[in-house]
Amino acid sequence: MVPLLSGLMREHDALFMEDPPTAEFDRMLSGSIAVDEYLMTDDSEYPQFTKLMCTALREFRSMGKEIFQVEPYLENLLALHDFFADGGRPDELKKNTLMYLVYLAEKKSTGALLAYYQTAASRSFEMTVDAVKRFARTDAARFRLRDALRARALSALVDNFASSFVEAGMMHYPLKRLMAQQAPRPTLLQSVFPANEILRNLGQKGHLYGPGDQLTLLYIFHPEITAADRETLLAARALIYAKIITKEELSADTMAYPHLQDELLCIEVTRGLSVNDCRRLFALIRGVNTFDARRILAEEVMGSSPHLGQSLISGRHHDIAVKGQHHHEAATL
Numbered sequence: 001m002v003p004l005l006s007g008l009m010r011e012h013d014a015l016f017m018e019d020p021p022t023a024e025f026d027r028m029l030s031g032s033i034a035v036d037e038y039l040m041t042d043d044s045e046y047p048q049f050t051k052l053m054c055t056a057l058r059e060f061r062s063m064g065k066e067i068f069q070v071e072p073y074l075e076n077l078l079a080l081h082d083f084f085a086d087g088g089r090p091d092e093l094k095k096n097t098l099m100y101l102v103y104l105a106e107k108k109s110t111g112a113l114l115a116y117y118q119t120a121a122s123r124s125f126e127m128t129v130d131a132v133k134r135f136a137r138t139d140a141a142r143f144r145l146r147d148a149l150r151a152r153a154l155s156a157l158v159d160n161f162a163s164s165f166v167e168a169g170m171m172h173y174p175l176k177r178l179m180a181q182q183a184p185r186p187t188l189l190q191s192v193f194p195a196n197e198i199l200r201n202l203g204q205k206g207h208l209y210g211p212g213d214q215l216t217l218l219y220i221f222h223p224e225i226t227a228a229d230r231e232t233l234l235a236a237r238a239l240i241y242a243k244i245i246t247k248e249e250l251s252a253d254t255m256a257y258p259h260l261q262d263e264l265l266c267i268e269v270t271r272g273l274s275v276n277d278c279r280r281l282f283a284l285i286r287g288v289n290t291f292d293a294r295r296i297l298a299e300e301v302m303g304s305s306p307h308l309g310q311s312l313i314s315g316r317h318h319d320i321a322v323k324g325q326h327h328h329e330a331a332t333l
Helices: 002-009 023-030 035-041 047-062 072-085 098-122 125-158 174-182 196-201 211-221 228-244 258-271 275-285 290-301 306-314
Strands: 014-017 066-069 164-166
Touching (some): 014 125, 023 047, 035 047, 047 066, 072 098, 098 125, 125 211, 228 258
Parallel strands (some): 014 066
16 A cells, blocks of 8 residues: 555645654654664554555655644543553543543443453354444444544644645545535545555455444444444444454565455455354354454355355455455545
8 A cells, every 4th residue: 555655645745644743753754763763662553564654754754745643532542541651540631621532432432342352252142243333333433533633633734735645544534524614715625545546457346344344434424323234234244254354464465465355355255144144153253263263254155155265265355366456445635
């Protein structure tokens, strides 16, 4: 994704990254510290991606582009961590502050996530599905708050530049609408999915939202929805998807898009599952690791979909991993 994102960034005067501001980031951009030294202070889930992106950002800074880290929610979350580390208590938080709103959102979401983990370990399939839905609702509320805070901060800043690039993950669909509502003057905003060009060149189309992401997006846009059948189906599929998706960073043969291929494969596998299918499969894979879960699922689907079964075992999406025929919708504004 780095070459695709870099190409978009090169076209804009200011770059707004989806991170809380840190002094180490500015020092890395200026060359005061090496990228590898900066990475030691950055708890990145994808270190190779982060390293390549930092190298690109240093180049852009040398070209005179303005680069900012703007993510008020995460900034307040880090401040909250420092507050508790210094001995602060929840009842000492001022009720009318952003930090308190972030605290409430994190408390609800983290509590729901822990409840899901506990339920998934030993309770029934039905109870686990309900736990998935409860977490997705609290996670959606957290996304809504995060986007609202970021849109407010960004709307005031982008007005200072002729053109701006705003990094935004693919779950942040409301951000564009919120920024448009708060812009101090009419502003042209365009959502860009960088890998769509790859998709078009290969004659492919589709999306990269797993069932859990689809469920969360449903709640983001429709917080009061009670579409029980749809919610239950997505939550059930999310249980299976979470067990078989590759968790670690894949940095070899990146031009074959290994992450994208794996996500597309897992989406395709789970898309055809009914709630009853998920109930049966969940009993077989709930206590095993990713590798064994994929092996078990491959055996289960081999009869009806041999190509999917073989792909789960080999880690390739139909035999087209080498060709890279699918895309990753890393949304930007």
